[in-house]
Amino acid sequence: MADSKKNARRRKAWIFFQDESGVSQRPPVRRTWAPKGETPIWIHAFNWKKMSICAALGYRWDGQRSKLYFQTREGSYNTPSLVQFLKDLKRELRIWRHSTIGSWSRDYLATRPI
Numbered sequence: 001m002a003d004s005k006k007n008a009r010r011r012k013a014w015i016f017f018q019d020e021s022g023v024s025q026r027p028p029v030r031r032t033w034a035p036k037g038e039t040p041i042w043i044h045a046f047n048w049k050k051m052s053i054c055a056a057l058g059y060r061w062d063g064q065r066s067k068l069y070f071q072t073r074e075g076s077y078n079t080p081s082l083v084q085f086l087k088d089l090k091r092e093l094r095i096w097r098h099s100t101i102g103s104w105s106r107d108y109l110a111t112r113p114i
Contacts, residue, residue: 009061014093018086020054020077052077054085 008015026048034040054077055070069092071085 012061014058014060014067016056016058016089018054018056018089020052020082022050022052022076024048024050050075054082056085056089 007013032040032042051072051074053070053072055068058067058069060066069089071088073081077085
């Protein structure tokens with residue numbers, strides 16, 4: 001068993017996994033054509049909307065419960081908006097001890113503590 005899982009069980013803590021993804025109304029392009037030697041260009045007649053979703057999935061130390069927290073926004077997530085999601089999650093859970101986080105947020109949080 002991984003050390004972080006052993007520590008979570010010993011401390012009776014939750015383990016959270018966070019990720020973000022984007023969705024769009026733009027239809028997938030399956031096939032296109034162009035005259036020989038020219039790059040095919042696909043033009044959509046509409047202005048398609050984009051939405052991003054950020055989620056954190058948590059598991060209790062004994063595996064008996066799980067929680068899902070998510071947030072949606074128009075457009076794309078960037079570093080400040082992802083950090084805001086973590087702040088909102090921290091406020092909801094009212095805890096924040098040790099975490100293993102990606103390099104983008106580690107660098108960001110090193111200069112701007114939550």
